[in-house]
Amino acid sequence: AMTLLFMLFLAGSSFRFFLVLIVMALLFFVFFVMTAEHRILRIRSWWSQAQDTVLAIFPDSIASSLRVESFEEPYQIGHSLNAINNGGIFGVGLGNGTFKLGFLSEIHTDFVLAGISEEFGFLGILLVTLLFMWMIKRIFTIANRAPKSVYFLFSVGVALLLSFAFLINAYGISGLTPIKGISVPFLSYGGSAMLAAAIGVGMVLMISKTLKDER
Known part of the structure; x- marks a missing residue:
């Protein structure tokens, strides 16, 4: 949805329509x-952990009205933060992570960055980032050089x-x-997900090849 909104704005839609x-x-x-109880609980659970940091910038009169009761820290988030902390600066080494051994059940999918942080540390996740x-910069560069608006919008998307x-x-x-x-x-x-990302980047590379051929 956010991608669609930005693409509509870049395509020339009026600012009022964008708003x-x-x-x-x-x-x-x-x-x-x-309309879904589990979504409400997820939001409340997240907010109970983040509210102290966020509400610190507000006056007490406003902050008190926005506070909710404390929830137990979500299981996966707690272990994710522990895995990131355990990695430190240099990490524990490839294959030596412990939180993937039953603590973070989705470490190969949703929490892959936490796994990288533990085994390769801050430097490893910094390199990945x-x-x-x-x-992303290369894709935006290709989009900026695209001669047709459809190529530009696709690459930006x-x-x-x-x-x-x-x-x-x-x-x-x-x-x-959350x-x-x-x-x-x-x-x-x-x-x-891998196939969709590969197809998207592959088509951007085709646009880049078209630009080189036109030179």
């Missing part, structure tokens, strides 16, 4: 959360999809946002 779509998206989000940022997936997953495993179950492109286990 209307954002408001509608927020209303739908609130509706779907409020820099490589991912370099790939692929870059935004990959970026949002990476950020949402990274924020989720660190407890900054877990969404979105895989990390090219890292998380899963055939359909």
